[in-house]
Amino acid sequence: MAKIRGSIVVDVEKCKGCEVCMVSCPTGTIAMAKEVNSKGYFNAYPANPELCIGCASCAIVCPDGVITVYKTKI
Amino acid sequence: MKEATGIKEIIKPENLAYQRTEVLVDNTLSYCPGCGHGTTHRILAELIEELGLQSTTIGVSPVGCSVLLYHYLDVDIQQAAHGRAPAVATAIKRLLPDSFVFTYQGDGDLAAIGTSETIHACNRGENILIIFVNNGIYGMTGGQMAPTTIPGMKSSTSPFGRDVKTMGNPLKMTDIVATLDGTYYVTRQSVHTPANVRRAKKAMRKAIEYQKLNRGTCFVEIVSNCPSGWKMTPVESNKWMEANMFPYYPLGDLKVPSEEKGK
Numbered sequence: 001m002a003k004i005r006g007s008i009v010v011d012v013e014k015c016k017g018c019e020v021c022m023v024s025c026p027t028g029t030i031a032m033a034k035e036v037n038s039k040g041y042f043n044a045y046p047a048n049p050e051l052c053i054g055c056a057s058c059a060i061v062c063p064d065g066v067i068t069v070y071k072t073k074i
Numbered sequence: 075m076k077e078a079t080g081i082k083e084i085i086k087p088e089n090l091a092y093q094r095t096e097v098l099v100d101n102t103l104s105y106c107p108g109c110g111h112g113t114t115h116r117i118l119a120e121l122i123e124e125l126g127l128q129s130t131t132i133g134v135s136p137v138g139c140s141v142l143l144y145h146y147l148d149v150d151i152q153q154a155a156h157g158r159a160p161a162v163a164t165a166i167k168r169l170l171p172d173s174f175v176f177t178y179q180g181d182g183d184l185a186a187i188g189t190s191e192t193i194h195a196c197n198r199g200e201n202i203l204i205i206f207v208n209n210g211i212y213g214m215t216g217g218q219m220a221p222t223t224i225p226g227m228k229s230s231t232s233p234f235g236r237d238v239k240t241m242g243n244p245l246k247m248t249d250i251v252a253t254l255d256g257t258y259y260v261t262r263q264s265v266h267t268p269a270n271v272r273r274a275k276k277a278m279r280k281a282i283e284y285q286k287l288n289r290g291t292c293f294v295e296i297v298s299n300c301p302s303g304w305k306m307t308p309v310e311s312n313k314w315m316e317a318n319m320f321p322y323y324p325l326g327d328l329k330v331p332s333e334e335k336g337k
Contacts, residue, residue: 005081006080006084007079007080007081007082007084007085007089008079009078009079009080009085010077010078010079011075011077012077012078013075013076014102016107016108017107018308018309019308019309020108020309020312024268029080033078041107043078044078046078046080049079049080049081050081052080054084056091059092060092060268060271060272061265061266061267061268062112063103063108063109063110063112063113063116064102064103065094065095065112065116066094067092068090068092068093069090069091069092070080070084070085070086070089070090070091071084071089072084072086072089
């Protein structure tokens with residue numbers, strides 16, 4: 001069976017670290033960074049990228065639209 | 075652009091599943107972290123792009139947090155005086171009947187100073203879309219009590235919670251306009267989870283399509299959070315909204331067109 005794999009790209013400087021994507025992610029891919037961006041927010045990043053299924057839940061719920069989602073079958 | 079990326083091999087243009095729409099311009103939104111305004115802007119921008127309305131859309135922005143709507147949406151926007159967005163939208167729609175006209179208002183604008191304009195525009199059945207973002211507070215001015223503040227809710231001018239005996243009852247604007255004959259489609263949605271965002275987008279798409287058919291006023295309420303005004307983190311505020319706001323402002327369609335019933 002083909003497996004669906006995804007990958008996200010977070011625009012670090014525009015992320016405000018609200019954590020809404022982190023709680024919306026069904027696979028626990030996203031976590032908040034330990035270091036802040038230039039505005040002082042702990043931005044989101046794909047901490048467990050191998051778990052991403054490309055469902056785009058994070059991007060759909062992101063208030064600032066900073067997440068781009070890629071998805072493929074392998 | 076500084077980026078945090080996942081598995082690099084998957085990141086190719088042909089694998090693109092979701093990206094920010096170009097109708098939402100590249101400015102950083104001025105809203106607080108986790109605010110529902112950003113999500114509402116984005117689904118509106120996505121619909122304008124998907125339905126090919128970018129050149130014919132005219133929005134009316136309110137006074138409040140979302141006053142800077144014209145900074146973020148790449149469509150024509152007219153700024154109205156406080157609360158008067160439905161009146162301005164009425165004129166725009168009557169003069170340019172082929173355009174898609176929407177107003178985007180908060181609860182301080184639509185339910186307080188603009189109550190009369192809202193009710194009369196809805197009662198006349200003006201062929202516009204009114205998007206009402208309700209966070210139960212005056213967010214921009216420092217979290218004061220609004221007409222939509224729910225009983226017992228703390229705000230900077232009701233620090234012990236809203237006492238309905240002295241401060242009056244909250245105003246359910248969406249329920250009021252649903253009773254008017256002029257409105258065609260009235261619904262209440264939220265944008266705090268992916269499923270709710272999808273439902274809200276679907277409702278807004280319906281409202282835009284009804285306007286194309288000249289059916290009357292469509293009214294979409296988005297129950298939203300205000301993490302700064304409620305003094306909570308965004309995730310906590312979403313939980314608080316589910317526990318306290320939704321029982322008072324239940325989500326769902328309040329007025330469905332008669333031909334749509336039973337579908």
